[in-house]
Amino acid sequence: GAVVSQHPSWVICKSGTSVKIECRSLDFQATTMFWYRQFPKQSLMLMATSNEGSKATYEQGVEKDKFLINHASLTLSTLTVTSAHPEDSSFYICSARTSGRAYEQYFGPGTRLTVT
Amino acid sequence: GQNIDQPTEMTATEGAIVQINCTYQTSGFNGLFWYQQHAGEAPTFLSYNVLDGLEEKGRFSSFLSRSKGYSYLLLKELQMKDSASYLCAVIDSNYQLIWGAGTKLIIKP
Numbered sequence: 001g002a003v004v005s006q007h008p009s010w011v012i013c014k015s016g017t018s019v020k021i022e023c024r025s026l027d028f029q030a031t032t033m034f035w036y037r038q039f040p041k042q043s044l045m046l047m048a049t050s051n052e053g054s055k056a057t058y059e060q061g062v063e064k065d066k067f068l069i070n071h072a073s074l075t076l077s078t079l080t081v082t083s084a085h086p087e088d089s090s091f092y093i094c095s096a097r098t099s100g101r102a103y104e105q106y107f108g109p110g111t112r113l114t115v116t
Numbered sequence: 117g118q119n120i121d122q123p124t125e126m127t128a129t130e131g132a133i134v135q136i137n138c139t140y141q142t143s144g145f146n147g148l149f150w151y152q153q154h155a156g157e158a159p160t161f162l163s164y165n166v167l168d169g170l171e172e173k174g175r176f177s178s179f180l181s182r183s184k185g186y187s188y189l190l191l192k193e194l195q196m197k198d199s200a201s202y203l204c205a206v207i208d209s210n211y212q213l214i215w216g217a218g219t220k221l222i223i224k225p
Contacts, residue, residue: 034213043203043217044159093158104149105213107158 003027004096006108013084013115020080021111023094029074030096034105035067038091050077084115118142120216122204127222128194136189136202136219144209150178150189151203153218159203162189191221199223 003026013019023033032051036044048064050056050071058064068080077096081088091112095105120140128134140148147166151159165171165180165187177190189202204216 044215046213046215049212091156104161104164107151107160110156110158112156 002098002104002106004030004094004106004108006094006111008111009109010112011114013113015085015115016083018080018082019084019113020078021092021094021113023077023079023096023108025075025096025098025106028096028098028106030077030098031074032097033071033077034095034097035069035077035079036093036095038093038110044093047079081113084113086115089113089115118208118214120204120206120214122202122216122219124217125220125222127224128191130194130196130223130225132194133190133192134194134221136191136204136221138187138189138204138216140185140187140204140206140214140216142206142208142214145182146207146209146211148178148180148187148207149203149205149213150176150187151205152200153203154200162202194223196223196225 005024007022035047038044046059047062048056048058048069050069052071052074056069071077091110093110095107097105122138149164150162152162153159163178170179175192180187201218201220203218206214
């Protein structure tokens with residue numbers, strides 16, 4: 001149990017375009033979802049926390065108008081990278097937490113974004 | 117500020133035992149996680165400690181001392197597939213996960 005999927009697993013886009021990444025909890029209801037970014041050889045960096053039905057809470061330094069997060073249901077959250085630039089190229093990982101197991105996060109497989 | 121320290125890289129031999137240490141200074145404590153992350157993949161859950169002591173799970177064990185702000189992950193009977201980064205993360209008083217930078221473990225034959 002506790003499976004989280006992400007789609008797409010990798011994407012290449014041109015500079016200036018927007019990319020949407022989906023994160024789904026497949027067999028549980030995710031009251032909270034987290035979006036992370038990870039650059040090569042670095043640790044995870046939390047970008048934002050989203051609770052179902054409410055606005056996401058962004059970490060300091062993360063532009064909320066650039067990284068749009070929507071958590072419309074208990075099983076789906078989306079991250080849209082708007083007007084992507086090459087420096088946005090990174091590994092984006094979502095994780096989900098259910099209220100029943102408040103301390104454990106389940107990670108999706110990640111999405112590798114390359115902006116050319 | 118909040119801080120989690122773990123060694124950057126460790127090397128061990130196949131079949132041996134290795135201990136990866138993690139020390140933390142956080143505003144509050146609601147538990148400590150260890151995750152394994154292979155290159156290019158998302159982290160996978162290994163263990164969760166909230167009480168002092170040793171938790172054993174197969175070849176992997178995790179220890180916690182809250183008074184010392186210290187944890188370790190012990191890997192026994194090392195296999196080549198254990199080559200990965202091991203991430204220590206602490207839940208603070210706001211229930212936020214604070215991540216260490218990870219320890220890259222290299223297993224040699």
